[in-house]
Amino acid sequence: MKLFEYEGKQLFKAYDIPVANGWLAANYPNDLNKPVIAKAQVLTGGRGKQGGIIAVNDIKSLASALKTIYEKTFNGEMATDIYIEEQIDFTKEFYLSIIIDRNLKSPLLIVSYEGGVNIEEVPHDKLLKIPINPLLGLQSYMINKISTLLMIAPEKVEGIVSNLWNLFKMEQASLVEINPLFLTKDGDLIAGDAKIIVDEAADTPTNVNLLPRKVNSFEQNISNLGAVGVEMDGDISIVTSGAGLGLATLDLVRSKDGTARALIDLGGHVIHDVNLARELIVELKKLGSKKFYFNFYFQVAECSTLAEAIAKELGGTHYPVVVRLKGKKEKIARQLLSEYSNVYVTDSLEDACISISKGVCENGHYC
Amino acid sequence: MAIIVNEKSKILIQGITGSVGKGFAKRMLVYHSPLVAGVTPNKGGQFVHGVPVYNSVEEAVYKEYADTSLIIVPPKLVEQAALEAIDAGIKTIVVYSEGVPIHDSMRLVQYANLHRVNLFGPNSAGVVSPGKANVSDIDDSILRQGKIGVVSRSGTLTYEIVEILKKQQIGISTIVCLGGDPIVGVHQRDILELFEQDEDTDAVIYIGEIGGTDEVTVAETLKGMNKPVFAYIAGQYAPKNKRMGHAGAIINNENESASRKRELLELSGAKVVKVVTELEGLLKNYFNSQKV
Structure with missing residues (x-):
């Protein structure tokens, strides 16, 4: 997790690293008339070059500096707050x-x-x-x-x-x-x-007053389910049973001229729980996915769990769905999905990638 | 002989009494992998599918001569489990657990190096020499013994490689999965050097991915190799500055991109494919030319 400067400075103080006196914009003492520096609190880099840091000599010029910063965006990001520090000689x-x-x-x-x-x-x-x-x-x-x-x-x-x-x-x-x-x-x-x-795998810092974060809610929601999601700007939601397989699947889909709306690495939790898997599919629907492509090869988990979630959330809908599955309980998984004409099941990676990218026009499957 | 693990290995599972640990133990027994013991603190004296459980690694080493450990414990307990194994004299460790804090990983990787321990992972799918020993999550039923070595960061992508090899009835000497985290123990270079010296290995498949600069070193190693190397770098179309599933798979600069890595490997003599399925044709051609 990236920290805002205001949060980082709190940690600096806690570890006796000297910093200038500073306040968030709302807490700046009205009776203090000193040369200060107003700094946009953003998580993106290079705010200085984009006009996010303004030095002012008195309190009169401070208000206009704050206004200027709030009206700007920094690599598309608006300032969450402004941190005001005394100038250092x-x-x-x-x-x-x-x-x-x-x-x-x-x-x-x-x-x-x-x-x-x-x-x-x-x-x-x-x-x-x-x-x-x-x-x-x-x-x-x-x-x-x-x-x-x-x-x-x-x-x-x-x-x-x-x-x-x-x-x-x-x-x-x-x-x-x-x-x-x-x-x-x-x-x-x-x-x-x-x-x-x-480190996100470690505990979050204690004793730090955190600023609110404008997160990509899709990626956050997927992360809350215990999986990893990356949002992209194409059509197909690609869901795979692992990170390496996900990258390889994305490469294949793109090489067949398909485009991805999202790439999901299921990780270890979702694959054991039908309800979590269903919630994940719901998130992908909310994202506006046009097609779904599931590619999973399970050595430890069971294919039937995810197949059940797919059947319940996508079976018989207008979404074209391609499922490539292999591994434990794959026969049961196939059976679960066989009755839906919008769901095409295959065990070939190549076939699946072509089908989702170009469409399938045989045996009652989607075009 | 295959590399890293073989029929003479004496395998220990740390975390054998957990549900995943039990599953691994069962499969090892069914396929005759040399599993000798399990360790779970405070559960010594129990048995898992007939395999004795000890309270400490030291005890398992003393009583069962364990020399290879598979660690399947919650991520925050991994560091202690691995340090215990190293201090007990274990020389090969696979950390299967995912989500280990990176500061823990740095310490245990450095400690393993000091003690000349081969540490795979964290977040490694493991190591397997088909027909000899399986310290991985890859099911023995889809593996076939043979002469191809495989080295990869990713487990799930390795299953695809296994699938391609199975379809063409090509056997495998050893598969090594290094782990998807940014900091992992054993480097690709070391595995390539072992494969080059291994008389059971004729050719090597190398699977890399975006992020990091491992391929710079790998390219140097490849120049010194006589055995053919077939390679694929996953993530050609991954957007920049986004973590793509694996914590390590993020393009921070141009040198970490798939195309730059592919170029490096090609210049060093590897045959590199753009998508993973192209390996099938490449291998077919190679084996046909070998027969002539």
Whole structure:
């Protein structure tokens, strides 16, 4: 789950990472007349370049800045709220982050002498990438390397880096990023921004006041059923018994000129429960699917469960349905579906993909 | 000899008393996979289909000489189960459980590497050498012993490969499913190297998918291989920046796309198909040319 800056800053405070004083727009104290910076709370990146961050010198200009931000969209996303922070008087901007590196299979600490910019554009000699073994954690030699790069005393660096590491570890983050990291005249380090992604398989962060989220309700509803759904803009709802099979099925359908409305990976729960499977089909109907394509190959679950849900929700309707099934109890599953003329059952992957994409015109099946 | 598991393996199921664990145990017994024990804390002394259950992995290793563990426990218990297995001296581990927190995965993958343990998964469909040992969810009834090695991230897509091979009566030496998570233990490269050295394997089928940059390393390994490799990368039409079912299957940049990966593998000498069903024709041609 991606966190808004406002949420990330709460975590920073909880882990003693210095941040500027800040308020959500509604909570901004009316008697405070200071130079502040108003920042759109959006989950998409690059809000600064799209006019989502406005610096103002007094409270009079703040109202119009807020209005400007609320009227904008950022990569199509409207601001959920606006976070207002006191301006920091800084002499330098750095960059600091911890990510998970898939190839190293470990956390990777990234530090740049240049911050406030796109990190991919920073020259290599101004950048440090330090893998942190998750079994050993942060080491003092790493602090020394960072201190040398940033030309700041190790004591100053240690506090913020070790607190960021603790946050990363304890909150089970897959990304924590501070860009920019301000250096003040007094030599202190203050986090200008907070970008945090926490693992969805782990527990959600406690003690954080979360902003409301405008989620894609279809994908959320599917996720609530225990499956994974991806919405697309074509005609066919493709439901498969696994993620890899789903990708392969999508490739095949598209290669036969079919288009997908949604791709569902059933996962482990739905396939054992007729009612959950029926709810899932209802969600796909609500999405405006024109055709249904079920492709399942079960080694552990039973084909008949899903077949029953298909029969009840789609049997005898106007929807063209193609079912390719194999595995446990496939005979019973076939029998369940055989009486409906709008449902075409096959055990061939190729046949199924052609049928759903081009239509079937034989034996009373749909065209 | 096949790779990773064979008739001499001594298999242990951690979580054997759960419903899925019981199902695996039953199938292993029916098809004579060398299952020797199960482990569920506090259930030691019980039997599952006649297989002894122990309280700890250490006990199962001591009494039954278990050397291969299949872990089927709830996702948040996986880390402890795997660490216990590694500390008890188990050298091959399949983590079948799905939804393991990524920080847990990082720690256990690093710990397995330190102890030179082959760890498959999390979220792996397992490893099977047909006719010898089956530590996977693929049903033995559709498997046939032979000379083709299969390495894949995905379990469900592997069933399709098995189907294609079955139709053409082509047998399999070993199938290895690495797991669909972003962080998994054993790398494709290691499996390709094992297949290259294995005298029971003549050719290899490689199944990849979008996300990550594993194929960069795989391409390097392929250049050093003499055995033919047939490959498919799933997700050619997947939209960008969307997680496609597998937590690992997401295109973050162009290098993680199916077309870039396909190109890398082709340049290294693999025969790469665009859709999975094309493997059928490719394999047919290969086997016909072998007969001549």
